[in-house]
Amino acid sequence: MSRITIDPVTRIEGHLRIDAEVDGGVVRKAWSSGQMFRGIERILQGRDPREAWLFTQRFCGVCTTVHAIASVRAVENALQLEVPLNAQYIRNIIVAAHAMHDHIVHFYHLSALDWVDVVSALKADPVKSSQLAESLSTWPGNSRMKLAAVKDRLKGFVDGGQLGIFQNGYWGHPAMKLSPEVNLLAVSHYLEALEYQRKVNQIVAILGGKTPNIQNLAVGGVANAINLDNQATLNMEKLYQVKDILDEVQDFIRQVYFVDVCAVGAMYADWLGYGKGVTNYLSVPDLPLDTKGTQFDFPGGVIMNGDLSHVQEIKTFNEPFFRENVTESIARAWYDGNWTKHPFDEDTEPKYTKFEDNGKYSWVKAPRFKGNPMQVGPLAQVLSGYALGHKPTVFWANKTLETAGSIAKTTLTPAVLHSTLGRHAARMIRTQVITDLAQKHWNLLVNNIAKGDTTIFNEPVFPKGEQRGFGFHEAPRGTLSHWVVIRDGKIANYQAVVPSTWNAGPRDEKDQPGPYEASLVGNPVADAQRPLELIRTVHSFDPCLACAIHTVDIEGTQIAKVKAL
Amino acid sequence: MIRVLGLGNVLMSDDGFGPFVVRVLEATYDQPAGVEFIDVGTPGLDLTPYLLDTDAVIFVDTVTSGGRPGELRIYDRADILRHAPQTRTSGHDPALKEALLTVDAVGGGPKRVTLIGVIPDWIATGVVLSPQVEAAVGRAVMAVVQALENLGVSLVRRDHPGVPDVWWARSESLIPDR
Numbered sequence: 001m002s003r004i005t006i007d008p009v010t011r012i013e014g015h016l017r018i019d020a021e022v023d024g025g026v027v028r029k030a031w032s033s034g035q036m037f038r039g040i041e042r043i044l045q046g047r048d049p050r051e052a053w054l055f056t057q058r059f060c061g062v063c064t065t066v067h068a069i070a071s072v073r074a075v076e077n078a079l080q081l082e083v084p085l086n087a088q089y090i091r092n093i094i095v096a097a098h099a100m101h102d103h104i105v106h107f108y109h110l111s112a113l114d115w116v117d118v119v120s121a122l123k124a125d126p127v128k129s130s131q132l133a134e135s136l137s138t139w140p141g142n143s144r145m146k147l148a149a150v151k152d153r154l155k156g157f158v159d160g161g162q163l164g165i166f167q168n169g170y171w172g173h174p175a176m177k178l179s180p181e182v183n184l185l186a187v188s189h190y191l192e193a194l195e196y197q198r199k200v201n202q203i204v205a206i207l208g209g210k211t212p213n214i215q216n217l218a219v220g221g222v223a224n225a226i227n228l229d230n231q232a233t234l235n236m237e238k239l240y241q242v243k244d245i246l247d248e249v250q251d252f253i254r255q256v257y258f259v260d261v262c263a264v265g266a267m268y269a270d271w272l273g274y275g276k277g278v279t280n281y282l283s284v285p286d287l288p289l290d291t292k293g294t295q296f297d298f299p300g301g302v303i304m305n306g307d308l309s310h311v312q313e314i315k316t317f318n319e320p321f322f323r324e325n326v327t328e329s330i331a332r333a334w335y336d337g338n339w340t341k342h343p344f345d346e347d348t349e350p351k352y353t354k355f356e357d358n359g360k361y362s363w364v365k366a367p368r369f370k371g372n373p374m375q376v377g378p379l380a381q382v383l384s385g386y387a388l389g390h391k392p393t394v395f396w397a398n399k400t401l402e403t404a405g406s407i408a409k410t411t412l413t414p415a416v417l418h419s420t421l422g423r424h425a426a427r428m429i430r431t432q433v434i435t436d437l438a439q440k441h442w443n444l445l446v447n448n449i450a451k452g453d454t455t456i457f458n459e460p461v462f463p464k465g466e467q468r469g470f471g472f473h474e475a476p477r478g479t480l481s482h483w484v485v486i487r488d489g490k491i492a493n494y495q496a497v498v499p500s501t502w503n504a505g506p507r508d509e510k511d512q513p514g515p516y517e518a519s520l521v522g523n524p525v526a527d528a529q530r531p532l533e534l535i536r537t538v539h540s541f542d543p544c545l546a547c548a549i550h551t552v553d554i555e556g557t558q559i560a561k562v563k564a565l
Numbered sequence: 566m567i568r569v570l571g572l573g574n575v576l577m578s579d580d581g582f583g584p585f586v587v588r589v590l591e592a593t594y595d596q597p598a599g600v601e602f603i604d605v606g607t608p609g610l611d612l613t614p615y616l617l618d619t620d621a622v623i624f625v626d627t628v629t630s631g632g633r634p635g636e637l638r639i640y641d642r643a644d645i646l647r648h649a650p651q652t653r654t655s656g657h658d659p660a661l662k663e664a665l666l667t668v669d670a671v672g673g674g675p676k677r678v679t680l681i682g683v684i685p686d687w688i689a690t691g692v693v694l695s696p697q698v699e700a701a702v703g704r705a706v707m708a709v710v711q712a713l714e715n716l717g718v719s720l721v722r723r724d725h726p727g728v729p730d731v732w733w734a735r736s737e738s739l740i741p742d743r
Contacts, residue, residue, distance in 0.1 A: 043690060048738035157670075194667065
């Protein structure tokens with residue numbers, strides 16, 4: 001038996017640490033540990049609730065927009081403040097564009113190299129690559145000339161002794177299974193994706209005023225003055241810029257991202273059987289269609305034990321089923337005490353002790369829903385949408401399973417989605433759906449303005465006394481919720497329960513493992529020194545824990561350690 | 566295009582050094598055509614859009630290096646890339662090296678890269694810089710001015726420099742009552 005520790009912790013930075021006990025080439029037990037105390041919420045105490053979103057946007061440098069959205073929703077919920085339709089649509093387009101950007105980056109730049117062997121691409125025949133691609137997609141970037149150029153470029157790197165960004169992959173690992181031709185296609189799309197993720201992010205900049213930190217939000221609406229003929233405001237020209245980008249990026253998402261995920265799913269079909277873990281799923285509805293947040297374009301709900309025949313739908317921004325049932329446990333986290341509390345009532349005091357397998361071992365708390373660990377993320381949302389009969393989700397999920405099944409020459413059912421590759425598939429399915437919905441909300445916005453409605457903001461008024469509010473958002477990594485207690489117009493308490501906390505959290509007082517921990521059990525490990533399989537499963541959740549600070553590590557540090565037990 | 570990018574988290578005390586320096590630059594100098602000062606926060610690999618189609622980039626950030634808090638270190642592209650980035654569990658860890666290498670892979674990345682780094686004193690929840698690191702802000706601003714001079718760009722000091730918009734460090738409400 002051996003113990004693998006993957007710990008990129010350096011002197012100052014805080015990260016995700018994964019420990020796994022491996023016996024007979026299979027993971028038997030795992031621990032997920034957040035190595036940095038966050039507690040950033042304390043900065044908000046005593047502040048003006050109207051400015052909370054400016055600060056929460058800085059919690060994480062990647063998830064800026066999502067923390068801003070959840071924060072204004074929480075304060076609006078505390079005041080029961082309605083949000084004008086234009087403001088909802090503008091926020092929804094930003095949310096959708098951010099998700100498209102984030103999902104493209106995750107698949108191509110943060111996880112594709114877990115599956116794609118870059119060095120193998122050097123052996124590819126670009127003609128065969130191109131023929132293969134043309135059998136699956138009409139994307140013009142898959143031409144023989146283009147692929148030959150990518151191969152030459154890659155060869156140039158290798159001949160120059162510089163693999164650059166590709167130098168540290170697990171090349172030649174026995175778990176790498178794609179043919180050289182498929183690897184070449186994937187490398188080509190990796191490079192193209194960089195341009196499309198940048199393009200779609202321009203939508204966030206046009207509507208949000210700036211990136212990476214948007215400036216157009218307000219509690220009660222948005223700050224985008226609308227006057228179609230005025231250069232200084234949101235006008236027809238800017239709206240058409242948004243539309244053009246949506247069209248262009250939609251082509252990439254349809255023609256390239258869809259096909260690549262189906263192909264990887266088909267060619268690594270065994271990974272549709274690993275990484276299931278916790279099959280309780282939580283997602284919340286998003287893309288509100290009315291001023292009160294009672295109708296949504298993307299549903300969410302709770303599924304227990306993978307049973308798609310029962311979904312408890314979460315229906316409104318006031319949903320008591322959500323508000324009453326979220327708790328966090330510190331039984332196994334480095335805080336003083338052993339309690340399980342509701343976010344409104346938390347008062348966390350950090351208390352670091354050492355890493356104890358059977359005691360406390362993480363800075364991340366363990367969120368629970370009615371006492372249960374829950375998996376959040378695109379898979380949770382897609383399964384809810386599928387089970388609720390949400391038409392766009394059902395359409396794209398079925399199309400994905402059919403396409404991957406036809407490449408693999410087998411029949412795939414929704415049951416395969418409970419897996420490591422199922423999470424990648426669900427993220428892609430979600431991207432297709434949200435891309436369609438971005439177009440829809442662009443039309444809703446333009447039509448509403450055409451009717452003469454230019455309202456963007458309702459003034460918040462803070463009564464004396466205490467108000468409590470919660471705001472949720474189905475973010476790229478899953479269900480995010482902010483919880484605020486306001487007293488006499490000032491913030492008295494603030495908690496953010498973030499998606500990676502749900503997924504990366506530790507065990508709880510009942511010793512129930514969190515989703516990362518459960519999903520690693522049963523994973524094969526071919527080479528303990530190069531634990532590619534563990535990285536695959538952890539990456540499939542799209543972890544985001546460590547972005548709170550950014551100190552450059554100018555000296556390289558080794559991260560994976562293996563110890564015989 | 567030349568970009569001056571302030572990296573760091575403004576809610577983590579000394580880690581907010583990069584954004585702080587950018588705010589001082591904005592208040593003190595006019596941004597010449599073809600030069601942008603941007604507070605980019607902690608974007609991880611989402612730094613790549615700010616590196617594409619640039620001739621030169623000047624980063625301001627905190628660095629782990631031997632020395633006393635508040636000391637500045639200036640690095641070039643080769644220094645930053647001397648050690649290869651490691652496989653990461655989270656896709657969003659600090660990703661300066663990865664972002665530079667990723668834009669290299671497609672071409673169009675900056676040829677000239679300067680990193681002006683400060684050695685931090687404390688990095689923990691908080692909105693103000695430590696005294697040693699705050700004392701380094703002026704030196705870092707001058708280092709940016711010098712780095713731009715080296716690229717052939719002279720900054721013009723404003724006749725009436727404004728107050729740097731370091732909003733996160735203020736205690737009063739940022740939104741005026743109507």
